[in-house]
Amino acid sequence: MNKKISLCTILERNPCQRLSRILILLNYCDFVNVSPKSNLAYENEYNIFKLLICQVKIIFVHNLQEQSIQEFKHHVLNGSNHLGINVSEHQADLMVMHAKELMAWNKKINLTAIKDPLKIAEKHFIDSIAAVLFFKNETSLIDLGSGGGFPGIPIKIMNPSLRVVLIDASRKKINFLKHVIRTLHLENIDAVHSRVEDLHDHKAYKNKFDAVISRAFTKLSGFAEFAVPFLNNKGTIYAMKGKNAEKEITSAISEKFDIKTDYYQLPFEKSDRYMIKLLLKS
Numbered sequence: 001m002n003k004k005i006s007l008c009t010i011l012e013r014n015p016c017q018r019l020s021r022i023l024i025l026l027n028y029c030d031f032v033n034v035s036p037k038s039n040l041a042y043e044n045e046y047n048i049f050k051l052l053i054c055q056v057k058i059i060f061v062h063n064l065q066e067q068s069i070q071e072f073k074h075h076v077l078n079g080s081n082h083l084g085i086n087v088s089e090h091q092a093d094l095m096v097m098h099a100k101e102l103m104a105w106n107k108k109i110n111l112t113a114i115k116d117p118l119k120i121a122e123k124h125f126i127d128s129i130a131a132v133l134f135f136k137n138e139t140s141l142i143d144l145g146s147g148g149g150f151p152g153i154p155i156k157i158m159n160p161s162l163r164v165v166l167i168d169a170s171r172k173k174i175n176f177l178k179h180v181i182r183t184l185h186l187e188n189i190d191a192v193h194s195r196v197e198d199l200h201d202h203k204a205y206k207n208k209f210d211a212v213i214s215r216a217f218t219k220l221s222g223f224a225e226f227a228v229p230f231l232n233n234k235g236t237i238y239a240m241k242g243k244n245a246e247k248e249i250t251s252a253i254s255e256k257f258d259i260k261t262d263y264y265q266l267p268f269e270k271s272d273r274y275m276i277k278l279l280l281k282s
Helices: 007-013 019-027 041-084 087-105 117-134 153-157 171-182 220-230 252-257
Strands: 140-144 162-167 189-193 211-217 231-241 257-265 272-279
Touching: 041 087, 041 117, 087 117, 087 171, 117 153, 117 211, 117 231, 117 257, 117 272, 140 153, 140 220, 153 162, 153 171, 153 189, 162 171, 171 189, 171 252, 211 220, 220 231, 220 252, 220 272, 252 257
Parallel strands: 140 162, 140 211, 162 189, 211 231
Antiparallel strands: 231 272, 257 272
């Protein structure tokens, strides 16, 4: 049965009609079934309503995005506070900007398998800034296999004076990282498109860094091998790992490095995390 429903009638009956119900009505028989036999009044009303509902949808989506952004920011602030890290409003705003770009670019290139903003807040941003709990007085850091900018960019946000270099073999990911650096107006940070091993003898990177860091770049033995050429004589390797991390500490690693393992938990999901620090034995 064809149904013709007057928008004016709907609004007169319930002027406080919720947007969700209006959207349901819009999808029901196209809200107004306009046929060749329909009179001009109905057609005009329908066309006006289509314009109206488009505007309402835009406002609705914008409000959802703003709500999601505020929840993300609240999550970052609360989660970092739970870990004993003080994140300022400005730093949280920079992380919001990074997250917005991450989610937008993730539709085109594979930056993260995580889609939920609150999980992104915890598993990428809070987990990344947890690294500052274990730093000493580093002034330079290189992030191997940075991907979407983790942990390097959140660490840079927390330590503005830190010199940071982000390395990734994917040109698309490096283009994203450079875009984020420009968008956030970050200084003294570079994104370099290269395989890690191709930079081992590069004069700008060889033995130049206080810290080499990575999150799940590769197994600990492989990461340590990749990291050593970048270290200066007092440098530290920081390997951010999940559960079973200590099983990756082989006898070969123990012979070559002094090892310290620190444990922490993500604040909401209570996932186990480990920071394994390696210092070359003298």
